Amino acid sequence: MHIDNRVTGETRFVGLIGNPVEHSISPQLHNTISSCLGVDLIYIPFKVEEAGLKDAVNGLKALNIKGFNVTTPYKKDIMKYIDENSKEALLMGAVNTVKNIDGRLYGYNTDAEGFSRAFKEEVGEGFKGKKIAIIGAGGAARAITVKIAIEGAAEISIINRTLQKAHDIAGIIENNYSMNVGCFGTDEGAAGDALRQADIIINTTSIGMYPNTNESPLKKGIKLSDSQIVYDIIYNPSVTKLLAGAQRYGAKAVNGLGMLFYQGIYAYEIWTGIKIPKDALKHINESFVN
Template sequence: MPISGHTKIVGIFGYPVRHTLSPAMHNAAFAALGLDYVYLPFEVPPDNLGQALRALPALQIAGVNLTIPHKERALEYLDEISPQAQLIGAVNTVKVEGHKLIGYNTDGEGFLQSLNQDGGIDPKGRRVCLLGAGGAARAVAMALVEAKIRELAILNRTVERAQLLAEQISGYYPEVSVCTDSLDNQEIIARSDIIINTTLVGMKPDDELPIDPKVISPLGFVCDVIYHPAKTKLLAAAEKRGAKTMNGLGMLLYQGTLAFEIWTGRKAPVEVMKKALGFGLQGLCRNSDLYFPLPLGEDKGEGTLS
């Protein structure tokens, strides 16, 4: 689309932000729907976040996504925060309405949609083990408890942080069983139907695995919210164990479609955005030797995925 004085600007604030795939995904969507918008990356150092957010209305920027390390600190600069973002305690999407900044969080719902659409899995009644207790973990945990999982175990390097998250969840959802421990609780990992890595471990080539993979059940489903690399060492090890796996590209896609809808009020062109990410569904999910969406898991009453 040619840029003119009418073009609406949206974008992403991150630090670093050079790796981001969001501009390709959103700009393709705007072009497909003929919307006069452009999506730009802004590398905003943490100390400049307040200034950058406060400048949005003055620059008539329509909205931004927020990524590492801004999602939690942004809360203090916003005028309104959606109930879901308040619950999560982090914001990944900001909409500018007049002079107001409204914060949303689409990460949890994005993960859930990916689990359903790409993984073919309804988490209801499942035993879930979450690795990590940061912003992504909080978003994913809240979405999963709302989807009525049976049990949530939060394993984190800093156990106190996992405990804080567990207390928060139990406050809102007393019906869900929540426990916490360090990342080396093998018993919990072994008995989980779904294991989700939300730690930073796996992003760098020399990273080790966040857990010992030898206890991953071959009947389990292992997700990594990391999408670069597309296959982390954890996913590779889980595949070797025979488990089904899913990376974070689908979460990126669906959190993006939801943000797109918040900014534009239009239904997002999911297929266009998926293609722009450089992957078909084939890149999202792996089931042993076959790259394709997994069949909907059937609960055989043993809490495992089939």
């Protein structure tokens, strides 16, 4: 721990609101970006209780914050305090990045954008024309499903324990992108078919996340193939049980660290207007990981 002597009267600040925020690695990421780019901007996490959300937003505005991230459990609730939510954020039903321009708040969702960019970087191709199976139907699933529909997925299936939640997301896609989405309960045999036939499988649930590293969202007996890509939005552990299984079948396995990295990069770009060059990204990534 050191006191940062770069902070002066001119330093601007951004931050994070949520509960809990103690485990977040966003402060480390954003402060690394500022250091690498030489930008006089610091990032501070704020733990906010539910009853204090409105006051927190007004307080941050009064203190002239440049922008802030929003994490669990406020990604939906925050939207009512935003003056203008992006079209994508409205469809995704969640805002994780807010920009403050002269007291007017603008809401964005960079989680899905970060997911898309990380996927393309690590896999070398996008979602156009692909058959995609999404596991889970919560907030992350909704944002990712909207994103892959926008980016031209050919077929989407959603597999979830609570079938109705899969149908809810399917309805949003069907109304806005005139494509059909298959919905399956976790225990249905047809869920297994959708998973086996998919080009890309995306786990959006927390199943397998530390400390429950022995769990997998894939039912026993579902065999994958080496032509498939399995993306797990979990990054701790870096190789989940799902990804280890995928690797045994020769499938390409990708974890959620890149998504976390790029959602932060996009947020930083939104706040500052800086387009971070490729070589700087590499440097930030190396400094951040180490």
